[in-house]
Amino acid sequence: MSSLGLKLHTPEESVTINFADVIRSVPDGKSANPISDYFEVTEKLKKKLIGSEHKDDAEILGLLTLGVISAAEFYVRNIVASVPHLCPIAQRHCELIVVPSGSFSYYAGSSYPHLVSCFDHESFADAAKIRAHSVKFTGLKIGDGSSVGIALEEFNKLCELRHCLVHARGYVGLKASSGLKLDSRRPAKVLLTQASALDVLKVCHNLVRALNSFLANGLAERWVERGVLSGEWEKDDILFKALVQLFWIKGEDGYGGVAYRAYSPYRKAALARAAAVLAKVGA
Amino acid sequence: MAKTQAAPDLAPAQELVFEERAENLTQTDLERLTVLSDAEKAIVKKLIGPGAKLLSGPRGSGKSTLFRIAFYEAARSRVAIALYVNYAKALAIEPLFHSHADAAQLFRQWVLAKIIAALREVADVWSIPLTAHEEAQVARAETYIDALAAGSVPSNLGLSPSGVTQILKQYAERAGVARTVLLLDDAAHAFSVKQQREFFEIFRELRSRDVAGKAAIYPGVTSFSPSFQVGHEAELIEAWFRPDQDSYLPTMRQIVAARFPTFAPKDPRAIDVLALASFGLPRGFLSLCYLVEDSGNTTNSRKAVLDAIGVHADVVRTVFSNIADRLPRFQNFIAVGSELERAARAALRDYNRGKETNRKSGSVAISEPVPDSLQRVLRFMEYAGLVRRVENLSKGVKGTYRRYLIHYACLISGNSLSLGKSFKVSDIASALSRPHAHELVKTKADTLLGTDFEGKCTLALPPCPKCNTERIAEDQKFCMNCGFELKAASVYQDLLEADVEKLPLPKRKIEALKELGFLRVKQLLSSETQSFRRPGSSIGPVWAKRIATAAEEWVSV
Numbered sequence: 001m002s003s004l005g006l007k008l009h010t011p012e013e014s015v016t017i018n019f020a021d022v023i024r025s026v027p028d029g030k031s032a033n034p035i036s037d038y039f040e041v042t043e044k045l046k047k048k049l050i051g052s053e054h055k056d057d058a059e060i061l062g063l064l065t066l067g068v069i070s071a072a073e074f075y076v077r078n079i080v081a082s083v084p085h086l087c088p089i090a091q092r093h094c095e096l097i098v099v100p101s102g103s104f105s106y107y108a109g110s111s112y113p114h115l116v117s118c119f120d121h122e123s124f125a126d127a128a129k130i131r132a133h134s135v136k137f138t139g140l141k142i143g144d145g146s147s148v149g150i151a152l153e154e155f156n157k158l159c160e161l162r163h164c165l166v167h168a169r170g171y172v173g174l175k176a177s178s179g180l181k182l183d184s185r186r187p188a189k190v191l192l193t194q195a196s197a198l199d200v201l202k203v204c205h206n207l208v209r210a211l212n213s214f215l216a217n218g219l220a221e222r223w224v225e226r227g228v229l230s231g232e233w234e235k236d237d238i239l240f241k242a243l244v245q246l247f248w249i250k251g252e253d254g255y256g257g258v259a260y261r262a263y264s265p266y267r268k269a270a271l272a273r274a275a276a277v278l279a280k281v282g283a
Numbered sequence: 284m285a286k287t288q289a290a291p292d293l294a295p296a297q298e299l300v301f302e303e304r305a306e307n308l309t310q311t312d313l314e315r316l317t318v319l320s321d322a323e324k325a326i327v328k329k330l331i332g333p334g335a336k337l338l339s340g341p342r343g344s345g346k347s348t349l350f351r352i353a354f355y356e357a358a359r360s361r362v363a364i365a366l367y368v369n370y371a372k373a374l375a376i377e378p379l380f381h382s383h384a385d386a387a388q389l390f391r392q393w394v395l396a397k398i399i400a401a402l403r404e405v406a407d408v409w410s411i412p413l414t415a416h417e418e419a420q421v422a423r424a425e426t427y428i429d430a431l432a433a434g435s436v437p438s439n440l441g442l443s444p445s446g447v448t449q450i451l452k453q454y455a456e457r458a459g460v461a462r463t464v465l466l467l468d469d470a471a472h473a474f475s476v477k478q479q480r481e482f483f484e485i486f487r488e489l490r491s492r493d494v495a496g497k498a499a500i501y502p503g504v505t506s507f508s509p510s511f512q513v514g515h516e517a518e519l520i521e522a523w524f525r526p527d528q529d530s531y532l533p534t535m536r537q538i539v540a541a542r543f544p545t546f547a548p549k550d551p552r553a554i555d556v557l558a559l560a561s562f563g564l565p566r567g568f569l570s571l572c573y574l575v576e577d578s579g580n581t582t583n584s585r586k587a588v589l590d591a592i593g594v595h596a597d598v599v600r601t602v603f604s605n606i607a608d609r610l611p612r613f614q615n616f617i618a619v620g621s622e623l624e625r626a627a628r629a630a631l632r633d634y635n636r637g638k639e640t641n642r643k644s645g646s647v648a649i650s651e652p653v654p655d656s657l658q659r660v661l662r663f664m665e666y667a668g669l670v671r672r673v674e675n676l677s678k679g680v681k682g683t684y685r686r687y688l689i690h691y692a693c694l695i696s697g698n699s700l701s702l703g704k705s706f707k708v709s710d711i712a713s714a715l716s717r718p719h720a721h722e723l724v725k726t727k728a729d730t731l732l733g734t735d736f737e738g739k740c741t742l743a744l745p746p747c748p749k750c751n752t753e754r755i756a757e758d759q760k761f762c763m764n765c766g767f768e769l770k771a772a773s774v775y776q777d778l779l780e781a782d783v784e785k786l787p788l789p790k791r792k793i794e795a796l797k798e799l800g801f802l803r804v805k806q807l808l809s810s811e812t813q814s815f816r817r818p819g820s821s822i823g824p825v826w827a828k829r830i831a832t833a834a835e836e837w838v839s840v
Contacts, residue, residue, distance in 0.1 A: 046766045145439050153383040195756070195764070202760040205768075210384050 033246050034078035035212045042201060049197050058191040062165045065192055065200045069162045072155065072204040073124040076089045076133075079215060079246075081115035083138040086242055087219050087228060093139040125163070127156035130211075142217040151210035154203045161200070164190050216247035224269045227277070231270035233263060240266070310355050311409070316542060320534045323558070326520055331357045331365055331464055335490050335517035336497045339505075341668035342602070342836065343566030344523040346499040350466040352498075353455075358408045363462040363495075364455045366401040370394070371469040371839040373478055376431050378773040380477060383436065387481055393431055394485050396424035398465060402454060411458050420450060444488035452493050462639060463494045469839060470498035475774065483511040490516070502672075503662030523671070524563035526691060527645070527718050531589040532558055538565055539572055546572050549584040552709040557649040559715045560592045560692040562599075563666060567692075571595050573825070574789075585708050589696070592788050596692040601787040603667035605837075608785050609778060612757065613663065614743045619736055620660045624669060626731040627689050635714075636703040643700050643714035644722040645691055648676045648684035649731070656740030657728050661687070676723070684725055691715055741800045778838045779805040786833045795821045796830065807834035 017025060045067045054060040084090045115137070124130055130152060131142050143149050162177040164172050171191040192200070192282035220243060223229045229236045244259040257260035308316065319327065323345075330334055330353035340346050350367060357365035376393060380386040385638065403421050406413050413421060423440060430437035451463040470482060486496045487510060496517070513519055524531055535558035539546055544695075548554065557575065561568035574591035604621065607614035626646045635643045653661070664670040669690050676684040694700055700714045728736065744754040747762035754762075754769070761768055781804045783796050799822075801807055801815050807830060816827030 042767075046761065050761065050763055050766045143390045144387055146438075147383045147385040148293070149385065150388065154384070195759070198761045204767075206384055 018162050032250065033248070034082060034245065035208060036249055037076040037078065038071050038208050039205075039249065041074075042068055042204065045071070046198075046201060049194065049201065053180060055194045059170075061192040061194060061197045062170060062190060063134065065197050066162060066205050068167055068197075068201050069125065069158055072207055075208050076130055077110060077116050077119045077125045079212065080130075080133050080137045081113040081119070082246060083215060083219065085113045086239075086246055087138070087223075088228060089222055090138045090219075094137050097136070125159040127152045127159070130155075132155070134211075134215075138215060138218070140215060140222075142214065146214070148210040148214040151203075151207045155207040157202055158200055161190055212247050216243065219243060220266055224266055224273055227270075227273065229266055229270040231267050231274055232269065233260065236263070236267075236270075308351070310597055313348070313351055314355065317348065319352065320530070320537070322530070323349060326522060327353045327356055327790060329518075329520060329725050330466065330497050331360070331363055333462060333495050335486070335495055337513065337519045338453065338497060338499045338522050339502050339519055340499075340522035341501060341564065341666060345562040345565050345670070346522045347468050348565075349522055350468050350497070350499060354466055355408070357464060358405075361458075361460060363464045364405060364409070364451070364458055365464040365466055366398060366405055366451070367428050367468065368397045368401045368467045369468045370397065370482075371835070372432065372484075373469070374475065374775045374778070376839055377475055377478065377775045378434075379431075379436070380475075381771065381773050387477065388439070389431065389436065390478055390481050391485060392440050392442055393428065394482060395444065395447050396427045396440055398447055399424035399442065400428060401455065402450075409458055411454075413454075414457075417450065417454065429516060445487055448494050449492055453716070455493065457462040460555045461493065465489065465494065465496045467496060467498040471609070473561055478500070479505060480507070483507045487511050487516055501666050503665035524565075525671075525673070526559055526561075526563045526715070527673070527688060529717070531563070532712075535561070535565075535568055538568060541615070542569060543572050543576075546576055548575060548588070550588075550708050552712050553584055553588045555712040555716065556588055556695075556708050557591065559712060560595060560695055562668060562671070562688075562690045562692060567595060567599075567668075570598075570829075571692075577615060587669070588708055596690070596696040598787045598789070599667065599669060599690050599692055601785075603664060603669045605785055605787065606663055608781060609774065609837075612742045612744055615739055615741050616656075616660050616663060617817070619732065619739050620664050620669070621656075622736075623657075623660060623731060624664070624689065624693065627670075627687075627724070628697045630695060630726060630731065631689065631694060631699040632697070632701050634724045635699065638722075640702070640710050640713045642719055642722050643702075644690050644724065645672070645700075645715055645718055646686055646723040647731075648686045648723050648725045650674075650725070650727050651683045651685060653685055656737050657732075660740065661685075676725075678725075686723065728792050773839065780835065783807065786830070786837055788830060790834055791821055792826055792830065804834050804837050807831065808838065 009256070045064055046052065049061065049064050054064070084094050097115075097118060099115065100117045100120070103114035106112040106117065117135075122129065122133075124133070135141050142152060157180055158177040164170055164176050172180070172182070172188040172190060174185070177188070182188070220229075220240075223239075223243075229240065233240075240263050241259045244253075244255075244262050248259075250257050253262075285794040326338070326349055330338070338346050338349065347369075354365045357363050373390075373393075376386075376390060379389055383389065399420055402413060402417060403425075405411075420621060424442075427437045427440050453461045467486070470486075483498075486498055489496050498517070499522075502523075507513060507516075511517075524534065532555050539554055539558075542595055546554075554572075558568055561571055567777040571591050573681050575587045578587045578590060598695060600621070603624075604617060607617035630647060631644060638644075649657075661670065661672070662679070665672060669689040671690075673686050673688055676686050678684065689699070694715075695711055700711065702710050702714065742757055744757060744759075746753050747765060747767050749767040750762060750765040752762055754766035757786065759769055783801055783804060783806075784793055786793070786804065796802075796807075797813055807815065815830060816822055816824060822830065
């Protein structure tokens, strides 16, 4: 060992962390569906955000905000991976996607679909990625100027914010400055106020609501167009109920919590389509 | 402007004479009923000329008439293609802002689609048919507009300001003219700031060497986009007669002679008094004449005139107080405005007491600086036509004053001219027709309203519906106490649900409507055949039309 060496500060030591103490098994499968799971989690974070304890602490508010963005990101993973489990067309669409072999057993018995394993190496804090995975796993393309497209654009700005908070202790780099469309091109820092943290929460809520509506409506319409729905409740019952249950927030829905009531316009459309097909065949 | 009644037979045109909205008149009727003053001719020239213009005036000041005349004049003189586009129903798509993240885009597409759809009328008037491509574009635009009006969300039209400009340019080339003029009526969208800003951004983007936008706006309450600078982006033109100017009474006499030739009150000066009481608004003037005629009082014309002015003053105040009904968050500002109007009238009454009739005043000068909160109040008053800002008064070292005329009907009915108990109708005309420039009440905001008025000028925001905690800010998204997600109410939905009492109509007509079972504004709007027009009730064909107009205007901006 050389006798040379600068002693400029306290030296490092041998330090390890016992991850078994840090990472625990969690009870899972409690939430009704991805959107309800998202709102359950963010409801708890919101209580911390509005508490007077941290109302002037930009750093704590920033960390709580990260939790909110993370919850939205997790919702996206969860719902995109859930669609192929529900939709026969999506299932066929993504049948060649490679899945880690341990996925089934890892998620067996949980409420999460095994396809979330496909995203283990991915970040969803990026609008382009969300768009790409939506097409890849569901076959549904998010239009640029659509309601969900706009909600996604706003969320993308949060992703820049998240990047600053996670990777640069709040400092806004040049790329983020450009992404956030700031006028200034000088170093700056993210200092959230209570009101702006709640704005972030609202943007995340908006993305989740918009994406949830987009997927639910997109699937139901596709089922009509492709003849997946027969127009007879006895035949469509299981599939249609599963759709409603994957996407609704019971209590906020417009059907008094009865999935069948949502079926009526789709029944009519499916029967009309069937009649049109029959007429064509007959002709 | 004066609308002439050339046809000797009034009977079939009686409803037309009292048609208060120019956009509802055909070309023949508009031309038959209209004569322009020199000032208005100059405005029309500017409207069909190059350059962006903003035509400002309160309701009933004749903005639509000027636009429609400019539309036909452009076609007659073949100097430029003029498209008339009416955005009065902009508020009907406001609920989208509460249910769609892309509402701003939908609104932008709607604004552009309305321009494209207006090409159909141009093709009719110019007799230059649309090409197959243009026809297809117009048909798509019409479908889009209809879909949004029905509450559904159509797929994106893909229109852009430059694309629209291109379509217009091609049509203009075929017509053999170099320019296109866009006459964008009811563009103020007075109560939706988001829509206003989007609109003026498009207005700015549409501007080119070949296309000139002209937009009708309301004074005081229009919000422009951050990049839109009035003066730089567009010239402001006033479309509101000045009742204190020499040319005013001759012009108004022309109007009544043209549009209501049978109106001949016993005292000929009554016409001047009614004109002054209308405060420069032709629609108000015709309404006053009709109220006098409708009273059937042939023996006591003084009483009929004063009664009509009293009713009209109530209507004007109702238009103002309606702002609080339509936008409850501004109710405190409106309350301060009502207080200001009362205080200004009282100050004028004191000032005018003992003055010679020809030295009476109808204007109040408030010393600068006028606090921001009071400026907001005054802007709402201007929008409703309750006050009119005129030239500032500079008193050198003593400072500058903002000068406002107070609505003459309110002054007359509130006895603010202090004419005594047994004044003649002609005294009102003498007092107001040529006001002396030096006769005015110079005052301070504090003097009129008390020192604490600024504290009253706060937004009245609804508390949290869950825990009743007051909101801190207008755009607050969650309750800061319980975290409940706060939703902004749809202005349009609230307007539809409003009581018919809120409409600026005489009490007698409101009572008649209620007796007929019309309790809500939405009932009047859904009654397309005007089933509230009943023989035997006080609602005949003329009033039925005016009621329908009032209901449409209630939800228009």
